[in-house]
Amino acid sequence: MARARKKVEAPPAELSMTPMIDVVFQLLIYFIVTIKPIDVITNLDVFRPAPDQSAPKDQPPPNLVRIGVYQDGYTVNDVPAKPEELDAALSKMAEIDAGQTIMITVSAFSEHGMLVRALDLCAKNGLKSLSVVSASN
């Protein structure tokens, strides 16, 4: 009897890997599909003079570099400039003194993107003392 019992053996238990692989692939595909690269965001510092400052509006101190941001382009010390020219002017100013204050006057009707571009060029040239003034026109 004992011999007869020994003959009847269960087949070795096998763990089927297929479902696990299926699941792993599912998860993998899910993550590949849903993962979204994140935009790198930077913050541009500006200094804003108090609006109630009683400084003369039309005559800013002459030692300031004045950048104008208008609807149709930039000006450097009231001379119209293309973005490349603005970049060149800023790099020249940064060579002289990177700590000097740049006064950026922004027209109310200009796009925000233009101001950001001007600030970006200032950051590129290492100019950190930036003052943003809003013009009413």
Place this chain on the structure above:
Amino acid sequence: MKKKFPEAQLDMTPMIDVVFQLIIFFVVTVDLQSKALETKVRMAMSPHGPIEEQKDPRTVVVDVDKDGDISIMRTRLSEGQLLTILNKARNESGQSTPVVIRGDYAAKHEAIKRVMDICGQAGLWKIRFAALKEKAS
């Protein structure tokens, strides 16, 4: 006489249960974090902007969309409401509370100026503009 044992079978039900649980969990939780900040604001590019190393936990992020509408965490705000919020932020965490303005590149400066003026009214002077340093493709 051969006695046949039933073949060992792997019960799939618990695994499928777990997989569905996982899928539902990820579908529900993914993106909640980013969606809280996700708006229709398309920020301007600033490839030279400084890299943000430490974010001040007090930072208030104000969104300005291309139509000039103001919102915080996707909640539209009137100017009065924004002033109330900024006043509260100043009372709670001081005048050096940073305000980050996430302006759409096509927003008119007028709208940005309004936000900056409200910051000034609330006594907050640390204003920064958010821009994209690198755009995720």
